[in-house]
Amino acid sequence: MTRTLEGRVAIVTGGARGIGEAIVRRLVSEGASVAFTYSKSAEQAQTLETELRSGGADVLAIEADSGNVESIVKAVTAVRDRFGRIDILVNNAGVSISGVVGEIPMEDFEKQFAINVRGVFVALQEASRHMGEGSRIINIGSVIAERAGFPGYSVYAMTKAAVAALTKGVARDLGKRGITVNTIQPGPVVSSMTEGLEELVEPYVAVGRLGKGSEIASMVAYLANPESSFITGAALTVDGGFLA
Numbered sequence: 001m002t003r004t005l006e007g008r009v010a011i012v013t014g015g016a017r018g019i020g021e022a023i024v025r026r027l028v029s030e031g032a033s034v035a036f037t038y039s040k041s042a043e044q045a046q047t048l049e050t051e052l053r054s055g056g057a058d059v060l061a062i063e064a065d066s067g068n069v070e071s072i073v074k075a076v077t078a079v080r081d082r083f084g085r086i087d088i089l090v091n092n093a094g095v096s097i098s099g100v101v102g103e104i105p106m107e108d109f110e111k112q113f114a115i116n117v118r119g120v121f122v123a124l125q126e127a128s129r130h131m132g133e134g135s136r137i138i139n140i141g142s143v144i145a146e147r148a149g150f151p152g153y154s155v156y157a158m159t160k161a162a163v164a165a166l167t168k169g170v171a172r173d174l175g176k177r178g179i180t181v182n183t184i185q186p187g188p189v190v191s192s193m194t195e196g197l198e199e200l201v202e203p204y205v206a207v208g209r210l211g212k213g214s215e216i217a218s219m220v221a222y223l224a225n226p227e228s229s230f231i232t233g234a235a236l237t238v239d240g241g242f243l244a
Contacts, residue, residue, distance in 0.1 A: 003031030014093030016045035022213030033058035066093035066119035076126040089127040098152035116159035133178030171233030180232035187239025206241020
């Protein structure tokens with residue numbers, strides 16, 4: 001594989017497992033130095049860091065709660081201090097808590113907003129302060145921003161729609177600096193969020209199966225590369241035809 005990201009430094013939030021882990025592995029394979037955050041997956045984070053470092057990669061795992069502003073700021077600062085630069089930010093950390101509108105507790109609403117919206121904003125705000133021309137911000141949204149599909153996901157859908165809207169605005173803010181900002185909107189992907197829901201979801205996917213984390217990571221890698229420099233402010237769907 002061509003190492004098109006050699007010399008670049010990336011941050012992936014929520015990178016210890018699932019889609020985040022796949023993104024970390026793909027960016028490393030492309031030659032990037034990668035820092036990734038984790039919150040509750042300490043063992044998985046350590047295992048991933050050790051494995052990748054043993055293969056010669058420059059990788060750093062950082063404990064950080066994406067729902068806490070101070071924690072995010074400290075993580076970004078740690079990356080800048082460790083690597084001296086930040087070129088790529090992948091806002092992957094997210095949480096989904098289902099509940100119909102009349103019953104969902106306010107604490108579940110607040111948690112989803114804190115991680116899925118405020119956490120994304122704080123990470124990109126802080127990282128962008130250390131970014132130069134040619135840098136990339138890639139937010140991981142969801143097709144549920146465009147089609148809720150099932151009852152109980154109104155708040156989650158709201159947060160992901162907010163990410164898509166935020167992406168457009170920030171793309172305008174940072175465009176003249178040569179920094180692109182895009183959102184990837186995955187459809188149903190094999191992860192802890194979809195565990196046990198396969199039979200319910202698969203009939204709605206045109207290809208008849210759930211996606212793989214590596215398939216989302218492939219789009220991340222493309223957007224992180226120099227060849228994507230004319231793509232910004234976009235919400236790119238990778239969903240196996242879920243919205244078709």
